[in-house]
Amino acid sequence: MNSSKQFLLSSVTLAVLTLMNQAAQAQDATPPAAAPAKDSVAAELQQVVVTGVAASRGVRKLDSAFSITTASEEQLKQASPSSTADVMKLVPGVYAEATGGQSGANIEVRGFPSGSDSPFVSVQMQGNPIYPVPTLSFFEGSSAFRLDDTIERVEVLRGGPSTIFSSGQPGATMNFILKKGTDTPEGSIRFTAGTGELRRVDLYYGGKIGDGWYGSVGGFYRTAHGVRDAGFPADDGHQITATLTRKLDQGELTLYTRSTSDKNAFYTGVPLISANEGRSISAFPGFDPLKGTLMSGEMRRFTLEAAPGKTLTYDLGDGRGLKGNVFGAEFDQTFSGWTVSNKFNRFDADMNTIAMFTGNNPLTMGAYKAAAIASANGNAATLAAAGRPATSATATFTNGGGAVSDSTQVVQAGLWAVEKKLKSFTDELRVSREWMQGNTVTVGAYFASYSSDDVWYLGNSHLMTAVPNASLINVKLNNGVVVSNNGTDGNVFYAPNASYDGSNTAFYVSNEWKVNERIKVDAGARRERQKIDGSVSNLVSADTDNNPLTVYNNGTSMPNGAYTALGRKDTASSFTIGGNYKLSKDASVFARANTGHTFITFDDLRNAGSQKAVDDRSGLPTPKIKQLEVGFKTVGELYSAYINAFHTEFDGIAFQQILSNGSILNSTSGSKGNGLEWEVSVRPVRNLTLTLTGDYQKSEYKDNPATEGKTVQRQPKLQFRFTPTYKIPLGEDNSVKLYGTYTKIGERWADQANLQYLPSYRTLDLGALFSLGDKIELRLAATNVNNELGLTEGNSRLSSGNSGPINARPLFGRAVEGSLLYRF
Structure with a gap:
């Protein structure tokens, strides 16, 4: 059954259930004790x-x-997010490619040009x-973050005042808020099982420890x-995650810590057939x-030749994992009209990548042999060592399975190893004071110190069959x-060792002015040095x-x-100004303009290769971003709406692409x-909510003749999600x-030149939650019910598009x- 028919059937089912429930309520003379719809609207x-506000107390979303x-x-x-990055599917204007697994996503933000990662x-x-x-x-x-039952909520800020606060991110800031202990003890245990032999248990407990002291602890396996x-x-x-909170007179201190040890396979491309220039x-x-995946137990533990x-x-089972710890604290105190807040954390983790990266497109074993013979015969050193040209080749399975026929489809994929150790310390201090009626000034300072120690082994190409759980192949020529x-x-084609250190120091000032009961404006400026x-x-x-006949190394x-x-060293400034006008108690319009930036990173240093190239500001500029947005917000019993229009301008964004040949x-x-x-x-009727989220954008490159006017890569013009509940x-x-x-995700281009069409x-996702009193919950969920064959990424190791394999x-x-939850 295709996706449109399945969606129609689901919609009809919901409509029938709605009518049945309304009829039952009409026959029931006893009014309900509570109105869940009204309760949710009130909340x-x-x-x-x-997130993104000067005052630690926050601001009403509306x-x-x-x-x-x-x-x-x-x-x-x-x-039902498959990973932390997949949470972003809830956010309009953001497209997350979470098909790599728990780690290693590509996340694109509304019109912000980026080629990979986030x-x-x-x-x-x-x-x-x-x-x-x-x-x-x-x-x-x-x-660097894993989802579990210790999370209370997430807030995702797009643009806005985020250019001023914290790390000054001009794009999107995803802020996870942890549960804390309260006066009422609460705990839960959840068991989950599912496709792929998933077995999981989540635990959480929080409550009062003593007078003014509260704690929580939880985690998963x-x-x-x-x-x-x-x-x-x-x-x-x-x-495992834990918090310890101390309630203060007009303030609060919270300490938190999280320790994670998680190994996650990383998935890259698989063989497919492309037709009609990628349209089919x-x-x-x-x-x-x-x-299917090309990875198999046969190649799980692989060996690479690093030097004579x-x-x-290495073990492919280690994938792109996280083994690390976070420790942090947040302090907030008001006294004599002053509000002081401070947040810091310490992060220390090994975040290695042991994974397969696809190379050239599939071809027959016969074609591979012919290319291998031509390559060997065209290499003078190899030909001299062999003493004669090769005229034939033999291919055999490494597992003893015999000869590989010339008609067998094969692929090449690199088994890469990247060892990465990250450390960081960040601290943000803010001091606020209302210096005149309705006008609050906040001054702040942000400091970050961070490092990365890297050992890379890229390349290490392996020849294998183009089937799920592939078998490896040996090839020898008759000379x-x-x-x-x-x-x-194939050899290891890129193997740098590197150590990096960085520090950022920023100072900012923000002013918020409540002009009257309807109008509120704010402005801020930030100066940062990296x-x-x-x-x-x-x-x-x-x-x-030292053997020229072994061409693979x-x-x-x-x-x-x-x-x-x-x-x-770089310095840059950011600015923001915005205002909100209340149309009524629960409806408002807003407008905002900001300018921001990003700095060059450790990788830009490595890629530049020399200090002269690093210092060349035309080759490695400090990227600048300008944003404008206007929006409308309202909440009522029948509907809620958050709608905004945006404009973005970027200058000096650097891109890098590593090809299959290194x-x-x-x-x-x-x-x-x-x-x-x-x-x-x-909310047309009681207990029924219909939600539509999404965005439409038109973003294109400029300032580069090779890509001028091309659509910004990886981002759909149109995407939306329709969710009936x-x-x-x-x-x-x-x-x-x-x-x-x-969910509908529109067409995209995988590359800047708009040659690889996606x-x-x-897709259709379905779920059901059965609540038995306030203690037991049974949840069933299914994702991609219609088994849609949608692409999130082309072959990033190639610089142009292809038809065929x-x-x-x-x-x-x-x-x-399915999961079973018990609260206690």
Whole structure:
């Protein structure tokens, strides 16, 4: 059944249930004891947000002069996010490619040009960035955070005053707020099982410890083979989080800590068939694109040749994991008209990437042999060592399975190892005072110190069959040349060792003026200085076994023992001004303008290669961002609406792309864009809510002749989510809530040149929550029910599009999970 029919059937079902419930209520003379719809509306009316505001007490969401999306614990559960990055599907104007698994997502923000990872998304916990730099190579902020039942809610601020506060992120700030202990003790235990042999348990308990003291503790343990079963656990790990709160006279102090040890398989492209210049995508023969992965137990533990006499063994099961700790504190105190707040945290983690990265597109074994013969015969050193040209080749399975026929489809994929150790300390101090009636001034300081120690081994190409859980292949030529040994058919082409250190210091001032009961305006300015230094190994190419006949390891990249020291200092300013006008008690309009920036990162130092290139401001500029937005907000019993229009301008955004042969493409571009975002909910009848969220944008590159006028990569012009939710009361304390989400993601381009086309796709998610009193909950959820074959990424190792066999990364296939929760 196609997605449109399934969605129609679900909608009809909800409509029938609605009518049945209304009829039952009409026959029931006893009025309900409470009105859940009114209760939820009241809660939304009073909802306070704390992200992006000067005052630690926060501001009512309806009165905020910026675009912000919030999600409660229940809304997060209902969305069934597959990872932290996947939470962003709740946010209009943001497109998250979460098909890599728990870590390593690509997140694009409304019109902000980015090629991969999430340079314009900062992830915070309790209002402080977990790591102050949102993205480095093989790291993006959402990878440093795991979802569990210790989270109370999330707030996602887009643009707005975020250019002034905290790390000064001009894009989106995702702030997770933890549960804290209260006067009423509460606890829960949740068991979850699902597709891919998912087994998980979540625990939480919080309450009063003593007079003025409160605490909470919780966490999870989980193991799963994943929707794409590689034959070994894709996810295996645990986490524990604790808070300790001290209530003060007109203030509060909270300490929190989180320890995570989680291993997560990282999924990249799989073989597919592309037709009509990428407009039509279909399954590759013998490969299920929704559930298959090339990874297998045969290659799980792989060996790479790092230098003469030096071999290293890694485990694909480690994937893109997180093994680290966060410790932080937040303090807020008011005295004699002054309000002082301080937030700090310390982050220390190993965030390694041990994963497969696809290379060239699929081809036949015969075509691979012909290319291998031509390459070997065209290499003078190899030909001289062999003594004669090769005229034939033999291919055999490494597992002893015999010869590989010439008609067998094969692919090449690199088994990469990146060891990355991150450390950081951040602190933000704010002092506020109302110096005249309705006018509050806030001054603040932000400091961040951070480091990254990297050891990379990129390349290490392996030859394998183009089937799920692939088998490795050996290839030898009849003149003695070894093309593939134990499946390895390519060298390590890029192997830098590097250590980096950075620090950021910022000072800011913000003024908020309540002109009258209807008008409120605010403005702010920030001045920030960044200093970064790096020590990057110089590289040479060498043959690890000094045998020119073993072509798979010739020209291996390795450090030569010398290092290049690089460093740079930058300063930049940011500004914001905005205002909110109340049309009525629960409706308002707002407008905001801001300018912001990003700084160059550690990777820019490495890529530049020399201090002269680092200092070249035209080659490595400080990117500048301008944003304008106007919006409307209202909440009532029948509907809620948050609608805003935006305009963005960018200058000096640097891009990098690592190709399958190890070469690196660098470019600098600007962009401009306009768009409309919306979050609208309608409550036409009791217990039924219809929600529509999404955005339409038109964003294109500028300032670079190679990409001028091209659509900003990876971002759809149109995307939306339609979510009907219906609650059926069953007696006094029991109920069933049915919900579903129909998602449409428009067409996109995978690259800046707009050569790799990514078609639009539509998915359907369904769920049901059975509440038995206030103690027991049973939840059933299914994602991608219609098994939509949608692509989130093309072949990022190639610089142009293709028809025929390709590698690309599709959505996960249908996944179902059930959980049982008990509260105590």
